[in-house]
Amino acid sequence: EVQLVESGGALVQPGGSLRVSCAASGFTFSDHYMEWVRQSPGKGLEWVGRIKNKANSDTTEYAASVKGRFAISRDDSKNSLYLQMNSLRTEDTAVYYCSRGPRNDYGVGLDVWGQGTVVTVSS
Amino acid sequence: SSELTQDPAVSVALGQTVRITCQGDSLRSYYASWYQQKPGQAPVLVIYGRNNRPSGIPDRFSGSSSGITASLTITGAQADDEAVYYCNSRDTSGDPYVFGAGTQVTVL
Numbered sequence: 632e633v634q635l636v637e638s639g640g641a642l643v644q645p646g647g648s649l650r651v652s653c654a655a656s657g658f659t660f661s662d663h664y665m666e667w668v669r670q671s672p673g674k675g676l677e678w679v680g681r682i683k684n685k686a687n688s689d690t691t692e693y694a695a696s697v698k699g700r701f702a703i704s705r706d707d708s709k710n711s712l713y714l715q716m717n718s719l720r721t722e723d724t725a726v727y728y729c730s731r732g733p734r735n736d737y738g739v740g741l742d743v744w745g746q747g748t749v750v751t752v753s754s
Numbered sequence: 755s756s757e758l759t760q761d762p763a764v765s766v767a768l769g770q771t772v773r774i775t776c777q778g779d780s781l782r783s784y785y786a787s788w789y790q791q792k793p794g795q796a797p798v799l800v801i802y803g804r805n806n807r808p809s810g811i812p813d814r815f816s817g818s819s820s821g822i823t824a825s826l827t828i829t830g831a832q833a834d835d836e837a838v839y840y841c842n843s844r845d846t847s848g849d850p851y852v853f854g855a856g857t858q859v860t861v862l
Contacts, residue, residue, distance in 0.1 A: 666851075675838075675840065675853060675855050675856045676789070676791075676797065676842075676853040676856070677853065678842070678852060681850070681851070692851075693850075695849055739784075739785050739787050739843075740802030741789075742799045742802070744797055745796065747796055
């Protein structure tokens with residue numbers, strides 16, 4: 632079964648750091664771009680960023696709202712995706728979803744999603 | 755920055771057809787993807803590319819695009835289709851990718 636499972640969500644103080652993880656199974660993780668999407672309470676979806684596959688140099692892209700504060704990485708040997716979040720703000724409070732992207736720049740759509748992990752930034 | 759604009763809400767009678775639209779300059783150059791999200795659940799991809807459905811998505815869901823407008827059509831809406839639908843596409847002047855604000859579909 633194709634599956635993504637996020638973990639690591641927590642309550643963090645403003646200015647703090649947190650790393651959330653996503654464990655993939657049931658597919659060839661290394662073939663795919665992987666993406667993070669978040670959803671603040673009662674709000675819509677917000678694209679956070681993506682990491683391409685090794686064939687595309689593991690290139691990362693970020694939303695302007697998190698660029699310079701968040702970093703996405705992957706460990707293909709562990710079928711795992713990570714989101715390192717620094718300098719957290721109250722507006723970063725959200726459910727963070729890990730999702731499977733395409734295999735190349737010509738593909739579209741996030742076809743597999745995890746159940747999400749909750750990050751709360753509050754003093 | 756560029757954005758994708760969706761109507762906040764639409765309603766449809768059971769068994770009838772509803773079209774949900776998404777407008778944005780980037781849609782002249784890039785296809786939209788469409789996601790269904792029910793309360794308390796993760797989003798589900800329903801349409802991607804020109805008009806492609808992932809495995810398991812009913813064929814009552816279809817997509818189209820013209821100019822700056824992408825559309826998701828549900829033909830013969832069912833009670834189970836009640837959800838928020840989001841479009842998503844590349845952005846041409848802001849963030850690499852962007853989601854629309856979502857359209858709440860109510861099946862009457």
